[in-house]
Amino acid sequence: xxxxxxxxxxxxxxxxxxxxxxxxxxxxxxxxxxxxxxxxxxxxxxxxxxxxxxxxxxxxxxxxxxxxxxxxxxxxxxxxxxxxxxxxxxxxxxxxxxxxxxxxxxxxxxxxxxxxxxxxxxxxxxxxxxxxxxxxxxxxxxxxxxxxxxxxxxxxxxxxxxxxxxxxxxxxxxxxxxxxxxxxxxxxxxxxxxxxxxxxxxxxxxxxxxxxxxxxxxxxxxxxxxxxxxxxxxxxxxxxxxxxxxxxxxxxxxxxxxxxxxxxxxxxxxxxxxxxxxx
Amino acid sequence: xxxxxxxxxxxxxxxxxxxxxxxxxxxxxxxxxxxxxxxxxxxxxxxxxxxxxxxxxxxxxxxxxxxxxxxxxxxxxxxxxxxxxxxxxxxxxxxxxxxxxxxxxxxxxxxxxxxxxxxxxxxxxxxxxxxxxxxxxxxxxxxxxxxxxxxxxxxxxxxxxxxxxxxxxxxxxxxxxxxxxxxxxxxxxxxxxxxxxxxxxxxxxxxxxxxxxxxxxxxxxxxxxxxxxxxxxxxxxxxxxxxxxxxxxxxxxxxxxxxxxxxxxxxxxxxxxxxxxxxxxxxxxxxxxxxxxxxxxxxxxxxxxxxxxxxxxxxxxxxxxxxx
Numbered sequence: 001x002x003x004x005x006x007x008x009x010x011x012x013x014x015x016x017x018x019x020x021x022x023x024x025x026x027x028x029x030x031x032x033x034x035x036x037x038x039x040x041x042x043x044x045x046x047x048x049x050x051x052x053x054x055x056x057x058x059x060x061x062x063x064x065x066x067x068x069x070x071x072x073x074x075x076x077x078x079x080x081x082x083x084x085x086x087x088x089x090x091x092x093x094x095x096x097x098x099x100x101x102x103x104x105x106x107x108x109x110x111x112x113x114x115x116x117x118x119x120x121x122x123x124x125x126x127x128x129x130x131x132x133x134x135x136x137x138x139x140x141x142x143x144x145x146x147x148x149x150x151x152x153x154x155x156x157x158x159x160x161x162x163x164x165x166x167x168x169x170x171x172x173x174x175x176x177x178x179x180x181x182x183x184x185x186x187x188x189x190x191x192x193x194x195x196x197x198x199x200x201x202x203x204x205x206x207x208x209x210x211x212x213x214x215x216x217x218x219x220x221x222x223x224x225x226x227x228x229x230x231x232x233x234x235x236x237x238x239x240x241x242x243x244x245x246x247x248x249x250x251x252x253x254x255x256x257x258x259x260x261x262x263x264x265x266x267x268x269x270x271x272x273x274x275x276x277x278x279x
Numbered sequence: 280x281x282x283x284x285x286x287x288x289x290x291x292x293x294x295x296x297x298x299x300x301x302x303x304x305x306x307x308x309x310x311x312x313x314x315x316x317x318x319x320x321x322x323x324x325x326x327x328x329x330x331x332x333x334x335x336x337x338x339x340x341x342x343x344x345x346x347x348x349x350x351x352x353x354x355x356x357x358x359x360x361x362x363x364x365x366x367x368x369x370x371x372x373x374x375x376x377x378x379x380x381x382x383x384x385x386x387x388x389x390x391x392x393x394x395x396x397x398x399x400x401x402x403x404x405x406x407x408x409x410x411x412x413x414x415x416x417x418x419x420x421x422x423x424x425x426x427x428x429x430x431x432x433x434x435x436x437x438x439x440x441x442x443x444x445x446x447x448x449x450x451x452x453x454x455x456x457x458x459x460x461x462x463x464x465x466x467x468x469x470x471x472x473x474x475x476x477x478x479x480x481x482x483x484x485x486x487x488x489x490x491x492x493x494x495x496x497x498x499x500x501x502x503x504x505x506x507x508x509x510x511x512x513x514x515x516x517x518x519x520x521x522x523x524x525x526x527x528x529x530x531x532x533x534x535x536x537x538x539x540x541x542x543x544x545x546x547x548x549x550x551x552x553x554x555x556x557x558x559x560x561x562x563x564x565x566x567x568x569x570x571x572x573x574x575x576x577x578x579x580x581x582x583x584x585x586x587x588x589x590x591x592x593x594x595x596x597x598x599x600x601x602x603x
Contacts, residue, residue, distance in 0.1 A: 103336065167384035174331050174378075175371035175398045175449065179362065189388040 005268070011261030014254050022074040029068035030056065033225045037063030042241050058243040060233060066243060069225040070251050076219075076226040077255060080137065080210040084144035085202045091145060092152020093195065097183060099153065100160020111157065114150035122147050123212065130218045137220050140213055144206055155198050159191040166190075193270035200263030204256040211252045227252050283348065284309050284456045284489040285330070285374075290343035290357070292325050292334065292513075297560050298341065300326055300513035307457060307489035312480075314492040314504035314521070316536075320557060322513040323493045327459045330491070331370055332361045347457070349373055372402040375450040379462040381442035385434040391418075391445045392430035395452055402453045417448040422478055440471035444478065451482060458483075458490045464499060476502050497540060501525055506593075509533050512557060512568035519594035530596040531573045567599065575600045 004012070021028060037059070045058040045066075057067040099110035117125075129143040163169055164187075172182040213219045214228025222229060227248040234244025283306045290303040300322040307313055315323050328334050330345055345356040347369065356374075359366040378384040386394060395417055396410035405413060411430065418426035421444040434442055443463060450458055460479065464472040480503060483490055492503055500507055500521065507524045509517040509532065517530035528534045535553035542548065555572040566581040567573070573580065580599050588601045 167378045167380055168386040170333070171376070171378055171384050171446075171449075172386070173333055173370070174376040176367040176369070176401060177371070177397065178364075178367060186386050186388075190386070 005265055007261045008265030008269075011258045011263075011265060014258030015262060018074050018078065018255055018258065021071045022078045025071050025075060029065075029071045031065040031068045033064060033068040033072040034223060035064065039063065042237065044241075045243050045247075057247055058241070060230075060241075060244050061237065066230075066247055069230055070227065070248055072225040073227040073230065073248065073251065074255075076137065076214075076224060077207050077210055077252075080140050080144070080219075081203045081206040081255075081259075083141040084148070084206045084210075085199055087141060087145035088148040088202065089152050089195070089199055092149035092154075093156045093188075093191075095149060095153040096156020097160055097187070099157045101164060101179075101183070107157075110153060114153050117147055117150040118154075120147075122209065123216075126209070126213060127216070127218065130213070135218050135221070137224075140210055140219050143213075144209060148202060148205070151202065152195070152198060155194060156191065159194060160187070163187050163190055193266075197263050197267040197270065200259050200266055204259035204263070207252065207255045207259065282309055283307065285348070285491075286344075286346040286353075287326075287330070288344045288346065290326065290329060290345065291341045292322070292329055293339060293341040294560075295337045298513065299338075299560050300510075303343070303510075303513075303515060305508055305515070305518070307491055309456070309489050310483065310487045311505045312483060312490040312492050312503055313506045313508060314494060314500045315508045315510055316494060316497065316500055317510035318495055318557060321510045323495075323510060324461055326510075327376065327461050327491065327493055330356065330457075330459060331374055331376060332356050332359055332366050333370075334361075347373060349456075368402070371398050371455070372453045373455050374457040374459065375453070375455040377443075377446050377450045377458065377460040377463045380466045381439050381446055382466065384446055385442055387434055390431050390433055391437070391442075395430075395445070395449050398449060398452050413452070414448070417452055418445070420451075420482070421445070421448045422474075423448075439467055440474065443467060443471075443475055447475075447478065447482070451486060451488070454486060454488075456489060458488045459493070460490060461493045462495070463492075465494070465496070472499070473502075479503060497525070497536065509536070513560060514568055515597065516569065517594075517596040519590075523591075523594050527594075529590055529594070529601055530569075530598050531575050531600070532569050533596075535572075567597075 040059055041061045041063040043055050043059040046056060047058065048054050055065055055067070057070070059065055095110050099107045125147055126143040129146060130139055133139040133142065169182070169187065172186055210219060210226070211228030211231065214226045215232045217232065219228055220226050230248040231245050234241065234248070237244050285307040287303055287305050290300060291298055292300045303326060305313060315326065317323050325334065325338060329340055334340065340357050343357060346353045347356055349369070354369070356366070356369065385391065392411055392414045395414040396407065399405045399410040399413055400407070415426045415430050418430055423429050423441060423444055437445065446463070463479070464475050467475060476499065479490070482488070494500060504521045507519060507521050508515055509524070509530065511532050517524065517528065517533045524533065525537065528537050532553070538551045539553060541550060553572055558571060566583060567585045570576050570580040577599060585597050585599045586602050587595050587597050589595050590601065
């Protein structure tokens with residue numbers, strides 16, 4: 001790809017690897033992530049057990065293969081990340097457009113709501129929401145979207161203010177193009193650059209949040225392997241079996257870095273002026 | 280003058296109770312170009328937006344009628360809801376607008392062909408293919424070379440003059456009865472400006488559109504207009520056929536405007552600016568809006584609104600000094 005910087009390439013590579021891991025987990029993973037082998041518990045990375053089983057990244061207390069669990073864990077992370085960011089983008093962009101185009105009353109209602117939502121610590125709000133809704137994949141997504149839509153709404157609102165003063169917006173109105181069509185067909189594509197950047201950064205945030213919530217036991221059920229859940233399970237063995245926490249931690253970090261790098265690269269590509277300023 | 284297509288009667292536009300234009304009356308006739316001249320802030324552009332019913336709150340039409348002859352009877356645009364489908368059916372179909380800045384008036388994410396086609400499909404119900412074919416014809420009509428290639432260009436691939444031609448193509452696409460051009464040449468350099476004016480004149484003659492041309496440039500007015508309306512602080516101060524207005528201006532403001540231009544014959548003399556500045560609009564002005572800058576102001580001027588004085592069948596000026 002033309003103009004792919006080192007950072008962008010790294011980000012893209014990490015995400016491609018993660019996506020491949022999630023999609024082809026069944027064929028890539030060396031073992032069933034939930035297959036227990038108590039006798040072979042807490043095997044160190046690159047060790048061969050007495051029964052002759054070789055494990056690349058070791059096993060946990062129940063003898064479950066860490067590498068396989070990390071590979072399967074990518075699924076949860078990606079589903080939650082894209083689901084949560086997708087949902088918050090839909091809500092936030094719609095709210096931001098309403099605030100920007102529908103007049104003062106809507107504007108103050110929505111912007112005030114954004115301020116309120118963003119001023120509450122996320123984990124606290126997520127805790128409250130999930131205790132009300134119950135733990136689970138879908139509810140993690142909903143909890144994230146209930147909070148982070150505000151980020152999208154604010155940026156969409158700012159973009160709406162900018163776009164509605166452009167002459168082409170007036171020109172659409174003057175041409176008899178309906179409001180809905182003007183919004184969807186003309187305004188939205190013109191906002192897509194900055195929104196994509198926000199989305200990529202939100203994806204990184206969503207992955208961190210999913211891990212955090214899973215660590216607190218508010219995420220997916222324990223039988224579904226997830227990176228945050230692995231951290232939680234390995235917590236007690238930190239002194240004797242570092243790989244149980246360090247390796248999923250590295251996976252979380254890489255994923256977050258991947259999305260961040262991708263976001264930085266997108267921002268530089270889509271807004272060269274800003275890149276110059278930052279340099 | 281041929282049949283009136285659009286009649287504006289007593290149009291007043293207000294911003295939260297402060298009137299910005301008062302009692303604007305004019306008529307646009309098929310095949311004629313009427314120019315509205317005035318300095319920034321005199322109400323030219325909001326008058327144009329009002330004709331499309333596109334004023335955004337808190338701007339609103341306070342009184343007056345905008346009667347459009349749609350072919351099947353007259354319709355008062357001022358009474359239509361701005362977002363109604365009846366109003367949207369008129370915009371772009373019966374009344375089209377050319378905007379000032381060709382650099383920002385085209386949507387950067389679509390090809391020019393797509394943008395021209397959008398209106399055709401919306402108003403004339405053409406298929407995608409038919410609309411694109413028509414878009415190519417329109418581009419040819421506005422003088423773009425190799426239109427079958429250019430129709431696939433994005434706006435950024437075109438120069439300012441070409442984009443303005445595209446804007447014009449979009450505006451005339453559905454053969455509207457009324458064309459509003461809001462300073463269409465202000466953002467262009469002088470040679471391109473002349474080409475665009477020629478183009479507008481040509482199209483006007485071949486299509487018989489009634490054109491409202493908004494500008495602050497008297498040179499452009501001399502070039503394109505049939506009738507001229509001079510506005511000052513939201514009121515019409517003088518109107519006349521173009522030759523009469525430029526040759527024999529009667530209102531002190533029009534005289535001041537013309538005196539502030541360098542003479543076209545090349546003689547050199549100091550330019551005479553109109554003293555003072557345009558006052559901001561206020562709610563309770565009683566007298567003549569120009570009284571504070573007028574060199575012929577009398578006592579009555581600041582107390583009583585000046586009468587519209589008919590100087591000939593086609594020439595009127597709104598001034599106390601001409602009334603007696």
